[in-house]
Every structure is written in C-alpha cells, then in structure tokens.
Amino acid sequence: MPEIKVTPLGAGQDVGRSCILVSIGGKNVMLDCGMHMGFNDDRRFPDFSYITQNGRLTEFLDCVIVSHFHLDHCGALPYMSEMVGYDGPIYMTHPTKAICPILLEDFRKITVDKKGETNFFTSQMIKDCMKKVTAVNLHQTVQVDDELEIKAYYAGHVLGAAMFQIKVGAESVVYTGDYNMTPDRHLGAAWIDKCRPDIVISESTYATTIRDSKRCRERDFLKKVHETVERGGKVLIPVFALGRAQELCILLETFWERMNLKAPIYFSTGLTEKANHYYKLFITWTNQKIRKTFVQRNMFEFKHIKPFDRSYTDNPGPMVVFATPGMLHAGQSLQIFKKWAGNDKNMVILPGYCVQGTVGYKILNGQRKLEMEGRNTLEVKMQVEYMSFSAHADAKGIMQLIRMAEPRNVLLVHGEAKKMEFLKQKIEQEFSVNCYMPANGETTTITTNPNIPVDISLSLLKRESVPGALPDPKKPRIMHGTLIMKDNSLRLVSSEQALKELGLVEHHLRFTCRVHIQDPHSEQDTLNKIYSHLKTVLKDSSIQHLPDGTLMVESILIKVSTASEDPSTKILLVSWTYQDEELGSYLSTLLRKGLPSS
Amino acid sequence: MAAHLKKRVYEEFSKVVQQQQLEDFPAKRLRLTKPSKSAALHIDLCKATNSTDALQYLVQFARKPVEAESVEGVVRILLEFYYKETDSSVRLKIASLLGVLSKTHGFSPDCIVDDVINTLNNEKSHQVLAQLLDTLLVIGVQLPESQTIRVRLVEVACRHLTDTSFGVRNKCLQLMGFLGTVEKQSSKEMECLPVQDVQKIIGDHFSDQDPRVRTAAIKAMLQLHERGMKLQQNIYSQACKLLTDDYEQVRSAAVQLVWVLSQLYPESIVPIPSSNEEIRLVDDAFGKICHMVNDGSWVVRVQAAKLLGSMQQVSVHFLEQTLDKKLMSDLRRKRTAHERAKELYSSGEFSSGRKWADDAPKEKIDTGAVNLIDSGACGAFVHGLEDEMFEVRIAAVEAVCTLAQASASFAEKCLDFLVDMFNDEIEEVRLQSIHVLRQISKQITLREDQLDTVLAVLEDSSRDIREALHELLCYTNVSTKECIQLALVELLKNLSKYPTDRNSVWKCLKFLGSRHPTLVLPLVPELLSTHPFFDTPEPDMDDPAYIAVLVLVFNAAKSCPTMSALFSDHTFRHYAYLRDSLSHLVPPLRLPGRKLTCVSDLESVASSEESSQQFLQQSLERVYIIQHLEAQGTLELLDFTIRDLKRLGELQPELAGASDFSATYLHCQLLLMKGLQEKLWNISAPLYVKQNAMASAVVQQILEETYKLEFLYSGLENRQVAIIHHVRLQAKALQLVLSARTSRGVEPLLNICEKFLQDVDAFQRCFSTELPHFQESFVEKLLELMPRLVTCNPMDLVKILQTTLRQSGFLHLKLPEQIHKATATIIEPTGESDNPLRFTSGLVVALDIDATLDHVQDPQSSVKVQVVYPDGHAHTIRPKPTDFRNPGPGRHRLITQVYLSHSAWTEPCQIDVQLHLAYNSSKCQINSPKSAWNDSTEVLQATENCIEGSIPLSKPVKVYIMPKPARR
Numbered sequence A: 001m002p003e004i005k006v007t008p009l010g011a012g013q014d015v016g017r018s019c020i021l022v023s024i025g026g027k028n029v030m031l032d033c034g035m036h037m038g039f040n041d042d043r044r045f046p047d048f049s050y051i052t053q054n055g056r057l058t059e060f061l062d063c064v065i066v067s068h069f070h071l072d073h074c075g076a077l078p079y080m081s082e083m084v085g086y087d088g089p090i091y092m093t094h095p096t097k098a099i100c101p102i103l104l105e106d107f108r109k110i111t112v113d114k115k116g117e118t119n120f121f122t123s124q125m126i127k128d129c130m131k132k133v134t135a136v137n138l139h140q141t142v143q144v145d146d147e148l149e150i151k152a153y154y155a156g157h158v159l160g161a162a163m164f165q166i167k168v169g170a171e172s173v174v175y176t177g178d179y180n181m182t183p184d185r186h187l188g189a190a191w192i193d194k195c196r197p198d199i200v201i202s203e204s205t206y207a208t209t210i211r212d213s214k215r216c217r218e219r220d221f222l223k224k225v226h227e228t229v230e231r232g233g234k235v236l237i238p239v240f241a242l243g244r245a246q247e248l249c250i251l252l253e254t255f256w257e258r259m260n261l262k263a264p265i266y267f268s269t270g271l272t273e274k275a276n277h278y279y280k281l282f283i284t285w286t287n288q289k290i291r292k293t294f295v296q297r298n299m300f301e302f303k304h305i306k307p308f309d310r311s312y313t314d315n316p317g318p319m320v321v322f323a324t325p326g327m328l329h330a331g332q333s334l335q336i337f338k339k340w341a342g343n344d345k346n347m348v349i350l351p352g353y354c355v356q357g358t359v360g361y362k363i364l365n366g367q368r369k370l371e372m373e374g375r376n377t378l379e380v381k382m383q384v385e386y387m388s389f390s391a392h393a394d395a396k397g398i399m400q401l402i403r404m405a406e407p408r409n410v411l412l413v414h415g416e417a418k419k420m421e422f423l424k425q426k427i428e429q430e431f432s433v434n435c436y437m438p439a440n441g442e443t444t445t446i447t448t449n450p451n452i453p454v455d456i457s458l459s460l461l462k463r464e465s466v467p468g469a470l471p472d473p474k475k476p477r478i479m480h481g482t483l484i485m486k487d488n489s490l491r492l493v494s495s496e497q498a499l500k501e502l503g504l505v506e507h508h509l510r511f512t513c514r515v516h517i518q519d520p521h522s523e524q525d526t527l528n529k530i531y532s533h534l535k536t537v538l539k540d541s542s543i544q545h546l547p548d549g550t551l552m553v554e555s556i557l558i559k560v561s562t563a564s565e566d567p568s569t570k571i572l573l574v575s576w577t578y579q580d581e582e583l584g585s586y587l588s589t590l591l592r593k594g595l596p597s598s
Numbered sequence B: 001m002a003a004h005l006k007k008r009v010y011e012e013f014s015k016v017v018q019q020q021q022l023e024d025f026p027a028k029r030l031r032l033t034k035p036s037k038s039a040a041l042h043i044d045l046c047k048a049t050n051s052t053d054a055l056q057y058l059v060q061f062a063r064k065p066v067e068a069e070s071v072e073g074v075v076r077i078l079l080e081f082y083y084k085e086t087d088s089s090v091r092l093k094i095a096s097l098l099g100v101l102s103k104t105h106g107f108s109p110d111c112i113v114d115d116v117i118n119t120l121n122n123e124k125s126h127q128v129l130a131q132l133l134d135t136l137l138v139i140g141v142q143l144p145e146s147q148t149i150r151v152r153l154v155e156v157a158c159r160h161l162t163d164t165s166f167g168v169r170n171k172c173l174q175l176m177g178f179l180g181t182v183e184k185q186s187s188k189e190m191e192c193l194p195v196q197d198v199q200k201i202i203g204d205h206f207s208d209q210d211p212r213v214r215t216a217a218i219k220a221m222l223q224l225h226e227r228g229m230k231l232q233q234n235i236y237s238q239a240c241k242l243l244t245d246d247y248e249q250v251r252s253a254a255v256q257l258v259w260v261l262s263q264l265y266p267e268s269i270v271p272i273p274s275s276n277e278e279i280r281l282v283d284d285a286f287g288k289i290c291h292m293v294n295d296g297s298w299v300v301r302v303q304a305a306k307l308l309g310s311m312q313q314v315s316v317h318f319l320e321q322t323l324d325k326k327l328m329s330d331l332r333r334k335r336t337a338h339e340r341a342k343e344l345y346s347s348g349e350f351s352s353g354r355k356w357a358d359d360a361p362k363e364k365i366d367t368g369a370v371n372l373i374d375s376g377a378c379g380a381f382v383h384g385l386e387d388e389m390f391e392v393r394i395a396a397v398e399a400v401c402t403l404a405q406a407s408a409s410f411a412e413k414c415l416d417f418l419v420d421m422f423n424d425e426i427e428e429v430r431l432q433s434i435h436v437l438r439q440i441s442k443q444i445t446l447r448e449d450q451l452d453t454v455l456a457v458l459e460d461s462s463r464d465i466r467e468a469l470h471e472l473l474c475y476t477n478v479s480t481k482e483c484i485q486l487a488l489v490e491l492l493k494n495l496s497k498y499p500t501d502r503n504s505v506w507k508c509l510k511f512l513g514s515r516h517p518t519l520v521l522p523l524v525p526e527l528l529s530t531h532p533f534f535d536t537p538e539p540d541m542d543d544p545a546y547i548a549v550l551v552l553v554f555n556a557a558k559s560c561p562t563m564s565a566l567f568s569d570h571t572f573r574h575y576a577y578l579r580d581s582l583s584h585l586v587p588p589l590r591l592p593g594r595k596l597t598c599v600s601d602l603e604s605v606a607s608s609e610e611s612s613q614q615f616l617q618q619s620l621e622r623v624y625i626i627q628h629l630e631a632q633g634t635l636e637l638l639d640f641t642i643r644d645l646k647r648l649g650e651l652q653p654e655l656a657g658a659s660d661f662s663a664t665y666l667h668c669q670l671l672l673m674k675g676l677q678e679k680l681w682n683i684s685a686p687l688y689v690k691q692n693a694m695a696s697a698v699v700q701q702i703l704e705e706t707y708k709l710e711f712l713y714s715g716l717e718n719r720q721v722a723i724i725h726h727v728r729l730q731a732k733a734l735q736l737v738l739s740a741r742t743s744r745g746v747e748p749l750l751n752i753c754e755k756f757l758q759d760v761d762a763f764q765r766c767f768s769t770e771l772p773h774f775q776e777s778f779v780e781k782l783l784e785l786m787p788r789l790v791t792c793n794p795m796d797l798v799k800i801l802q803t804t805l806r807q808s809g810f811l812h813l814k815l816p817e818q819i820h821k822a823t824a825t826i827i828e829p830t831g832e833s834d835n836p837l838r839f840t841s842g843l844v845v846a847l848d849i850d851a852t853l854d855h856v857q858d859p860q861s862s863v864k865v866q867v868v869y870p871d872g873h874a875h876t877i878r879p880k881p882t883d884f885r886n887p888g889p890g891r892h893r894l895i896t897q898v899y900l901s902h903s904a905w906t907e908p909c910q911i912d913v914q915l916h917l918a919y920n921s922s923k924c925q926i927n928s929p930k931s932a933w934n935d936s937t938e939v940l941q942a943t944e945n946c947i948e949g950s951i952p953l954s955k956p957v958k959v960y961i962m963p964k965p966a967r968r
Helices: A077-085 A094-114 A123-131 A214-231 A244-259 A271-281 A288-293 A310-314 A331-340 A359-364 A395-405 A417-431 A458-464 A495-502 A523-537 A578-592 B002-022 B026-033 B037-047 B051-063 B068-084 B088-102 B109-122 B126-142 B147-162 B166-179 B198-207 B211-226 B235-242 B248-264 B281-292 B298-309 B316-321 B337-346 B380-385 B390-406 B408-423 B427-443 B448-459 B463-475 B481-497 B499-515 B517-527 B544-558 B561-566 B569-581 B602-624 B632-651 B653-675 B678-682 B685-712 B718-742 B747-766 B768-773 B778-784 B786-791 B794-807
Strands: A003-010 A019-024 A027-031 A063-065 A090-093 A133-136 A141-143 A148-154 A162-168 A171-175 A199-203 A234-238 A265-267 A305-307 A319-323 A347-350 A369-371 A377-379 A383-386 A409-413 A434-436 A444-447 A482-486 A489-493 A510-518 A543-545 A550-553 A556-562 A569-577 B269-271 B278-280 B327-329 B332-334 B823-828 B837-840 B845-854 B863-868 B874-877 B884-888 B891-900 B909-920 B940-942 B947-952 B957-964
Touching (some): A003 A171, A003 A199, A019 A162, A019 A171, A027 A162, A063 A077, A063 A148, A090 A094, A094 A133, A094 A271, A123 A133, A199 A395, A214 A319, A214 A347, A214 B408, A214 B448, A234 A331, A244 A265, A244 A271, A244 A305, A244 A319, A310 A331, A359 A369, A359 A383, A395 A417, A409 A417, A510 A578, A523 A543, A523 A550, A523 A556, A556 A578, A569 A578, B037 B051, B051 B088, B068 B088, B068 B109, B088 B109, B109 B126, B109 B147, B126 B166, B147 B198, B166 B198, B166 B211, B198 B211, B198 B235, B211 B235, B211 B248, B235 B281, B248 B281, B269 B281, B278 B281, B281 B298, B298 B380, B380 B390, B390 B427, B408 B448, B427 B463, B463 B481, B463 B499, B463 B884, B481 B499, B481 B544, B499 B517, B517 B544, B685 B718, B685 B909, B685 B947, B718 B768, B718 B778, B718 B794, B747 B768, B747 B778, B747 B786, B768 B778, B778 B794, B823 B909, B837 B845, B845 B909, B863 B891, B863 B947
Parallel strands (some): A027 A063, A063 A090, A199 A409, A234 A319, A234 A347, A265 A319, B837 B957
Antiparallel strands (some): A003 A019, A003 A444, A019 A027, A369 A377, A482 A489, A510 A569, B269 B278, B327 B332, B823 B845, B845 B891, B863 B874, B909 B947, B909 B957, B940 B947
C-alpha cells in the first residue's frame, strides 16, 4: 500500500517554527520554514539535520512551500537555503514573495545589529534566497516536476496567505498554513473546493475557542476611539507592522470618512510604509469591498492617515497614532506612551496579545505605577483598553474548512497539545475520519488507497456502458475486456483488439452437456414442451425454434434426441459458449430438474 | 411533393401581390416588389452550393420576420432541405429556425409537430437532437390546450433520455418539466396512451452522472411545481442528498427544491438520521437550508439566505437557534458581547468601564456537549450576517426582516444583530439594515445601549443613511426618558454638523414627541431651560436647534395637556409663530387662555372630506347638464365650476388630483367652446385675422392641456385616456378648419388632411373597446362619415368637420377611483439666497438640487431639470437614474447636481431652475417604436408619428449666479 508520511520539524503540538515534512508518492516536500520567536539559540530554527545528517538538502527535498510572510512561517528560509544549502525550488504567492524579504531584513537587523549576534544570515543571503523563489497565483496549478503539482487557495489571515494542495498522482495533501474563516476589513475568508485530499494539515491555534461576531469588537473599538477623540484626548494604538495594523487602519480610515471626522491619524513610518505600498499593489488579494471600490479610490491610499513624526507627540489636540512595536516593550510606541500616560483623557488600545514582562502586559493587568529605567516611576492615568483582533480560524472555522475539503484524514499542527486533543476528538466524532497530532520529530504514516487510472478505448467504453433503464453512477458495472500492462501503462481493450495486438489466434470455448429426461412423447413434442417451459421461466430472453429442430435460447443451443436404448428417455444436448456461461449453467441445472409434469 | 410545394409557394407569392394592389396606402406600396418569404428562401437555398453558403442564407433569413400565412410553407421548405443536408451545423440552424418560426404570432404549430418528431428519429448529431427537442419544447409551449400533443412530446422526450450526450438529456428533462401532464388524464383518448409518471422519471435523473443533467432534472421538477403539479413527498430525501453535491448549480437548485417541498408538506414528520427522534419536515428543511448558509459557493449562500426568510411555518425554537452561537474560549463558556451589554444594562450600570478580561471565560464546558458542526439551524444568521460577500449579507438581513415581522420574539432577539449591521463596511448593507429595522420597529422597543449604537450612525456623512435613520427614529419606541434625551442630543448634534438635514430632523422629532408624550414631560423644564424662580433669556427664534426642541415639546404636549403649564410666556408666543410658519410640524394645541380657532378632530376631518367629495360630484353633474355648447350661461357656469374646483383642490389635498383633473378637462371644453363661437365663423376669414389668431392660440392651449391631462395624472383608466384623446382630436379638427380658412388653395391642405385622417384611424384602433361610450360624440359622427371622408377632397372634408364639430355634444368625464397629480417641490436651492454663486466663465459650477416628487411614474426617464438663463436661453439636463431615491410608495426624491456654465456677465443675475416632466405621446400608441428623447426645449415638437414635449412640474426657483470673466 502506498503511504503518505508527515513529520513536523516545528509546529508539532506547538506554535512557532512551522516546518512540516511530507513524503507523498516518493516526493519530499517541506511546508513552511519558520523560526521560533521564543528562543535565541539553535532551537530558533527547525532541526534540518533530521533530513540529512550533513550536507545539502537539495537532493532530499523536491520543493519548499511557504504559506505566508509571518516569520514563524518563513523566518528560517535564508538559513536553510544559504547556510544549510538548498537549491531546489521554493514556492510562495506573489505578495508573500514581495513582503517576506522586508520582514527577513528587519529581523536580521534586530538580531545582528541590535543584539550583536554573529553567525547569522546576511542581507546578501536573503537576496540569494529570494532568487530561488517561484511565485504562484491563486488556483494556478504549478507542475513542480512530472508528477508533483501544487495549487494555492486563498487563506485570508494576512495579505498573500495561501493554503496549498500538494498532489502526486491520485494522492494529495492540503496544507492550510494559517487561515481565517471570517472576513475582516481588508481580507476575505479562506476558501477551498471539495478536493477530497488524503490529508488536511490544519493549524489549530484556536482549537478550543468559538469567537463572537467581529462586528461587536469593531464597533467597540470605533466607539472608544471616537469618544476619546471627541473629548480631545489622544489615542495610542501599539501594533505590529503588518497584518492587523492594516486592518485597523482601514477600519479607522473608513470610519473617519463616514463620520466626517477631522482629527489626524498618524502611522509610524519605516517598515510599514513599504508594506502599505504592497497592500496597494495586491488589490486582488483583498476583500470584496476594497476590490470593488479600488477603481474609484484605492482604500490603502489613506486620506486621513499620515506618516508620523516624532515632533507630533507634543502637538495639542486630539490625534490617533499607530506605533510599533505592539507590546509596548521598546521603540516608538513606548516613547509615545511615556509622554501620554499621565493624562486621563488619553487612551491606549492594545489590539493583540502581550507577552509576560512587557509594559503592555503590566498595564493590561491593571498595574498603574510602572518602574522605568533609572528608578523613575511612571504613573499611568490614561485609559487602557484591550481589543482582540485575531486572524485565525476558531474551532468552528476549522471544522468548516474540513467540511469544505472533505479529507480522508486530518492532521493538526500549530497549536497547543491540550487544545488539539479536544479538537481531535471532535473531528473524529463529527466527520468520522482519523485525526492525528504528531509532536515535533514524530512521523505520522497514513496508508492511502489511490485509484489506478487505466486507459480504455472509447469504443469499448461506449459498447459496455450502454445506459440501461436507469443511470446510476454509484453502482459499479461489470464489463468485459482485456487488461494489457505494457511499457508502464495500463490499458483496457476489447478482447478482439487484444488478440490482434498480441498476435494471438482466437479460440472458442464451448460447453456442452447432455441432460437425460424421462419423456415418452416424440422428440418434437418434447421440444415444444421445453419451449413452453422455458418461455414461462425465462421471460426476458428470446427463445426460438430453428428449422433444423433445435431450440435457441439467446445463443444457447438445445437439441433433443431419443436415446437409442430407451425411447422414453430423451437426451437433451445443451451447448453454450463461455460468454454465456451464466445462462448456460442455469439452463442445464433447470433442465436437469426435469420438465413440469403438466 | 417538392413540385407541389413549389407551386403552392408561388401561388402564395402571387396572391400576396394581388392583395396588396388593392390597398392604396402609399406607405405600403413598397411591399409590392417584395416577394414572399418562402419563395425567396427556396430560391436562396437552391442557389447554395455548399453548406457554408446555405448557412449564410439561413442566418440572413432568420434576421427578418416572417408573416404568419407563409410560415407553413417556409417550414416545409426547411424540412425538405433538412433531410437533404449532410452538414450538421446547417441542420442545427434549420432546427433552431423551426423553433423561431413556430413562435410566429398567429401561426398554429400543431401541423408541424409530426414532421419535427420524424426528423428526430434519423438524427445522429447530439447537438442537432438537442436543438430539435428545444424546438419541440417551443411548439409544445405554444399549444397549451392540446393534451395529445403534450403526451406525445413527453413520450418522445422519455425515449431520448438514454442518450449519451448531456445536452440531449437536459433538453428532454426541460421538455418534461414544461409539458409533463399536471392533471390526471380523464378523456377517453388519453387512456390508450401510456401514462408516464413524469415525476418519477425526472426524479431518477437526480442521480445522473452529469451535474448539468442533475441541475436540469431539479429545474424540471421545480418547473412542474410552478405549473401546479403537486410534487410527491418522497423526493424530499433525494433532494436533501443533492444538497451535498459537488457542483454549485446543483446545490443551488436543490436548495430551492427542498424549500418548495417544505412549503408543500410543512407538517409531515421526518425521522432524524442516527437517532429515533422525528421532527416536522419544515423544521428539518429549515435546518438543512441554514446549513447551506455556510456553503462554499456564495451563489448558494445567497440563495439559501433568501429562502430562509420565506419559511414562516418553522418552529420558534428552531428560528431562535439561528441567532444563537455558543461562545467558548479555551473550553470555557463565554458570553457574547450582546449578552454582556444586556447584563450591564439590566444591572443598572450603563457605562463602558471595560477592563481587560471582562469578557473572561466563565464556567468550564463539558467537552462532550459541545457541538461544533451543528446539524441544525444554529447560528445560521450569525454566519450569514458576517459573510464576506455583501450579497449574502443583504439577503440575510432581508430574511431576518421577514422572519421578524412574523415572530415578535424573534424580532426582539435579532435586534442586536441588526443594530450591529449599522457598522457594515458597505453602505448598501447599512442602508438595508436601517430600512429593515424600521419595518420591524413596531414590534420592538430599543434599549438604551442599542439606541446608543443606532444614534452613533447619525454622524454618517452619507445623506441617505442619515435620512433613513431619521425615518427609523420616527417609528421607534424607546423605554426611558434618558433615551429621549439621548436621541435629542444626537439629533441636535446631527443638525449642527449637517444643517441641510433640518427638515428631516424636525420631522423626526415631531414623531418622537407625539409617540412618547409621557417621557418628554419630565424633560420639559430642562429642554426649554426654564427656571422656577428666575427668568431665563428668551432663546433665538431662528435657531434651528431651538425650533427642533420646540417641535418635540409641542408634539408631546398635544396628547399631554398638563405640559403647557410648564411653558413660559415666550414659549406661547413662539408656538403661535411656529404654528403659522411650520404648520405641518406643529399640531394645534389646546392652550389655556386661548381660543381654539378650528376644532379639527378626526371626525370633522372625515366629514369635511366627505362633503367636499360630494361637492365635487355635484359641481361636475351640474356641468354635465349642458347639452349644447351655444348658450351664453354655459360659459359662465363652466367658469365658475372651474374656479370652484381649483379652490377645492387647494383646500382638500386628498381630492387635489381629482378636482384639478376635472378642472383642466372643463377648461379644455371651455376653450373649445370659445374657439367655436358663432360670430367667428360667420364672417369671412380675411376680415378677422385677429379672431383667427385667437382661435389658433386656443387650439394650441387645448393641445397643451390635453398633454397635461394625459401625462401629469396617474391612475387614469383607458376610458379617461380615450376622452382626453377625443378632446385632442377635436382640437386638431379645429386646427384643420382654421388653416383651411387662412390658406389659399388645396395643395397645403392635402397633407394636413391626410394626417388628421390617420389620427382618427389611430384613435379608432387604440380605443376600439371604449367606442360604445362615445355616443353622440364628435368621433362617432366622424367614424360614421369615414368612408366618405376618405374619398372626398380636402375642402369638403373641412366643411364636414366644421359642422360635426359644432354639432357634437359634451362628453361626460367619469372620474377614476384614484387619481393623483404629479407634483414636485424643489427643496434646494431655496431661491432665498442673496449671495450670487460666483464662478469663472467658461468653467462649470455644480448646483445641488434636492427635490421631492409625488406620484411621478417612472421618474428616472421622464423628469428633467430645466435651467433658463436671463437671455431666455433654456437648457435641459437629464439627471442620472441613480439620483432618484424611492423613500415610499408614490414618492421619489431627486438629489442631483446640475452643471451650469456661461460666458461672463457684468452683474450677478438670476436664473430659473425648474423640473419638467418629459412625455412622449408614442408611449400610448401601439406598435410605434419609441424614439430617443432629444434634449429640445420646444414645448411641442411634432415628429412623424409621436409627439414629445415636456410639462413644467414644479415652481421655478431663482438662483443667483455670477460668471466672472477669467483672469489672465
């Protein structure tokens, strides 16, 4: 039996460092190549030595697929391709290819320039790595080699995020990457067709959560901002540069437009400006509203949102500022926070999760006095709000995607083990398919039952599948033909053609049997009796007398002769070809039982 | 056979020629050289050497219509060629032509059924087969009465169901859907034919291997249902299976089928698979369709969401599930934001003191009890309203609306979700949800937190949204006085931000006040800022915000007599002022120490309406006594009646349409009388140039009035239109007579006479059903004399007309049930501004126009804006169709921009802006092609067979503009 093997090198019962190996139909594919944010040592990158003890990866991997530009999905890419060594193809979508190097460069800068690490990949390596990337479009089937093909589906989550179907022959795997089943202000919802893959490898970040409608959260957010601005207060929104930031920008921009508000909105410059540029370009990847209106105005060409300058911090009057980083632990957002924290008219809205130890975490937990460096304390009088805008599918969304794709197996990655356990149980219960949740380095093997395609000649197919009274596609049909396995191909041809091709002479096989029955009448009468008997039993078949005194049932001959020794015993000669074996043997048993007495 | 056919064809050919020679209409003489279709086709096809040529001929042939009498001949020739033809594309074209031909008006296709069926037998090409079946379908649909043919056709379709091509099977199923017998055959001849169980045969094809055939099968089934056949319940399970089909068109059709079945057998019981329970079919179907709201294809989602709205019989339990979504976070139950808001509200603390983790999950959930994929209706609308495609969201909003109208408890529940939709990113969705909320607002009361969300939208920059919201607030019930205050504050904010909303805001406050008098009462001192001990300064009477407050208070005071005790002196003065200036917003109040001038209770209103109705009838009857147009008293009587009716229209807005209509009609009659006055006709023409000019002016005026009568009023019946046309005909006759008198010689008259006779002819054709009502009338006499008129020379014709005109009686006008006059009011610009609109000459300036239109039919195509410059030059502008909004039945709103430009002026000057109703007289005539509207400013422009023009619809508004010379 053919098998599909799946081994997570990262993201197995864990979040971060997504890297999953799939062996399918003799091909090895690496799905995502991410890094772990929580580690600064070797654990940061997936353990590539698992694949090959040392040396280059090229000969072991047929291709690498990157689902989207988040660093936990693409962060290890230059390391793998340039430092470990991989020259094969790398696939990602166009927006991912555009944005990914910006993030990698940023990441490199922070690690090398700020933290002073050595033995890290260089800018040149990022560039070389990106040269190996092939960009794909949505729903475009890319032939990696003769057998392996991949196809991207829209996944929501962030700009350019995609789910990938990997297909070898009849076997296929769908890898979802991160996806979102509910649309947001700038992206649509994930969608996949009923492709019935052998495995769906799905993320499960929110395996145990069912989320409320997004509208309430949006409304709350807008209301808070609006109220503060009307009061003349300043609003600080710490964000990560990409993804949610754009969503919130669009949200505020349209709200400002709708409500005719005048207060300025600023966006801290740098990375985000470049990113916004790409958002403008990849309009086709955004949601319905933006796609429909971009002819009049590209929504990412913000009218109300302007780049931020440090000097604006002290400007009087209301304003809204988006600043990085998102957890208020350093940089511009922290500087602005320090300046504004003392005024109770101001507000800070944390739109995402904050790691323990950061300023964001502290203020969210109600701490009002913060110790800053230099023994200063900072009293926080400004309002602190929390707003969760997450772009992962919740439990319902995951189930919905599985229902859309109708897989034969499900494999969960990118989530916590405990939560996965719950979802696994649910999936097995609701869909009655197997569900797996391997840990890192653990291999899951799934046997598949692939269809074997056979070529059949059209004439044979037509002859054999003449529709009966009812068309019924589900019911298997028996057909007669000869299977020729030659030159690595399978063909089903009619027996005549097979004989011709193989140069064989056709042999006819005929079964004959004699049946003795007791019947005192003349041969002709017996024949008539048999005729009428068969007529009643076999209603559907054609039964006819032949002029030479024989009876023809379909193609079966029945001949009556009188036994030489006993005139009352009649010998029936029944003869049929092997094609009519079924009917023939039935007839012989029927006649053996004798004729009805009347 | 062929020879016979040809002979027949040529016979037809010659016959046609003879017929047409009889006729003497010069316009039709052209046809003389045109041979019969069939003959031409035959010659063409004979000429064709190869199939491409033949195809070309056929394509050309198909472009022209064929007369009913030659269809059969053409069909025979086509069939003859069909059998000869080897190329399947030509056969395909012939087959499609057969279908087109059998649709010819006046041709009964039963004679060609056999031939077409015969062609089916030998056909090998699947495409041609499919086309032939299509032709049969067309034929069958043309012959709805003939049972035998239907049964035969269905039988033919059954035979071809086993075809290997999907196209043929599709057509067969379609044919069965359209022609399958609905009622049991009863007549004797039917019994000998094999009775086909059409439903079963179609049902068998639900599992066809081709999705297109499956779709066709479902569609055929739906077609049967549409035609009145009762579908059997046993196909329900099959239909449910199709809901999980791989192809969207199948699923989409299947959803419809499930819906149809649920409407047919709502109360049947179906088992739930995997358990022993049973539920009602409609509930089961509801659950299944709800499931489809999560489908992968948005087309299906839209379909499902739409259909959900019409499932009224579903149990409340299931209905409420659609808004239910159990939240959880990390396996703990969580409350939705809606629940939290409600709790906050009921605990008495309504503030946004939100902390992190106030949505912290509560109790642990039993892992086994969580159902992630709900088999039932759970959360269907929650998902539908959150869908990524706005089409789905709109469909869901509409469905919620219809369901909420049927169930009060559901209305209560869906409120939160609808209010949430006010923040949708797409304006259409926001607007739709506001409208929906208005429709269900009778059944609900808004909580304060909900009202807060609703009111937040008042700051929207889109005018439509704001006005829809005002409309909503007019109908909203609120529960506390804080709500009223909140609403007032937000409305005043709205007023200061968008001063143009003034009227709409006032109107909104009027309803808010009259709906909640008791809630307004405790707020009055605060609203009017009165103080028990101190006199407060008198507010500015011109402040729109103050007027808004007063409108609210006065309307509340109407049903709350104690309120007036709280008013201060200046409030009473302001009341008197407002009652006069804004009488539509301020109701009459019973104030202490003041006499009520008019007691207008509901009863008196009703009785006064009745009496004016009576008055209208009486005055009309009085006029109808007049038999002869000669008497001196007649003119005076008419004059008085017209004056009375006009005044009545002003006093009673309900009767304005009827009275204006009859007044205008009488005015026409009056004018006609004046034109026909004896004195005029006894004196020879050259001596009385002045009278002639007067008469022709009268004619012109009558014509204008008739166009007003015809196009300005809605609700006219055919009879009134006929009377109007009759008056017009009289006017035209008068015109003819006048021109005969003034012009010398017969030559110029010929054309006019010709035209007049054509008009009479057209009148007879259009209103043949109404002719019995025209006894003793001008037209009746004219029609009697018609044979003579046609042959006589113009001078005789004029004489006849002159006498008939003067002898003809007065036609009684019967008023239709409902008659409304189209009117328009320009709200903006107001025409009061003294500041000229300055712009550089040669460039354009945009002038905002806001107008309401009442009872205008199809305003998108008929209403124009006319701008008249001081030099008399007029310019007509056609607004975009999207500039018209339809806020209620019979009402339209035009909000548009008009671009003005002019060369430089030395002084600012006023231009007139006016709305016009453009009409096209060809609209009411049969078979005359509608010609495009040309932007002419002439009032009447006579073209060959239709008259276009425009009627002023509103009062002109003056706008002060000043084109400045360009600076260099």
